[in-house]
Amino acid sequence: DAGITQSPRYKITETGRQVTLMCHQTWSHSYMFWYRQDLGHGLRLIYYSAAADITDKGEVPDGYVVSRSKTENFPLTLESATRSQTSVYFCASWDRDGNTIYFGEGSWLTVV
Amino acid sequence: EDQVTQSPEALRLQEGESSSLNCSYTVSGLRGLFWYRQDPGKGPEFLFTLYSAGEEKEKERLKATLTKKESFLHITAPKPEDSATYLCALQGYGQNFVFGPGTRLSVLP
Numbered sequence: 510d511a512g513i514t515q516s517p518r519y520k521i522t523e524t525g526r527q528v529t530l531m532c533h534q535t536w537s538h539s540y541m542f543w544y545r546q547d548l549g550h551g552l553r554l555i556y557y558s559a560a561a562d563i564t565d566k567g568e569v570p571d572g573y574v575v576s577r578s579k580t581e582n583f584p585l586t587l588e589s590a591t592r593s594q595t596s597v598y599f600c601a602s603w604d605r606d607g608n609t610i611y612f613g614e615g616s617w618l619t620v621v
Numbered sequence: 622e623d624q625v626t627q628s629p630e631a632l633r634l635q636e637g638e639s640s641s642l643n644c645s646y647t648v649s650g651l652r653g654l655f656w657y658r659q660d661p662g663k664g665p666e667f668l669f670t671l672y673s674a675g676e677e678k679e680k681e682r683l684k685a686t687l688t689k690k691e692s693f694l695h696i697t698a699p700k701p702e703d704s705a706t707y708l709c710a711l712q713g714y715g716q717n718f719v720f721g722p723g724t725r726l727s728v729l730p
Binding site for chain 2: 513542544549550551552553554557567599601608609610611612613614615
């Protein structure tokens with residue numbers, strides 16, 4: 510099926526561990542995004558990518574790393590997880606022709 | 622700085638009781654105003670894009686309108702299945718999209 514898939518959907522990890530959240534899209538959209546969603550803050554942009562090998566920081570990038578070696582994949586890595594990174598993470602891609610952002614189903618991360 | 626606020630934070634309606642959700646924004650140059658629906662445990666689902674003041678779009682019981690400072694999502698005769706969080710987002714110059722905190726709508730049977 511076409512769309513955006515995220516994995517894992519649910520993850521519990523310990524403080525200090527490295528965690529990678531995967532994101533795969535089937536449309537070949539150039540732009541991809543990572544957001545985190547927390548109560549009281551709405552969706553906040555962590556990183557975005559305009560194309561393969563082009564990434565840039567968003568509003569809340571500290572503690573996160575991204576890469577984009579292929580157009581369809583945009584993994585997000587927490588290098589040393591902290592409790593403040595407990596959140597729901599959404600990957601998204603932008604259909605520029607239709608000017609619409611499509612979201613994945615989310616990855617629920619708990620850092621203990 | 623581009624900003625989006627939404628009100629009310631939460632809204633409870635009886636089935637059939639029409640109402641409106643508000644999205645207020647400040648932006649240096651508006652390229653698009655978006656409405657999304659988000660169900661619990663799911664990602665946001667696209668509803669509408671509005672581009673200029675005076676524009677309106679409809680989908681079933683939902684109608685979105687846009688002014689120079691606000692957008693409204695009107696819900697006519699809502700049903701329990703309309704219960705969700707509704708997110709507003711704006712697109713200014715560039716590729717960034719700024720999202721509001723959402724309005725949590727509950728429609729009681």
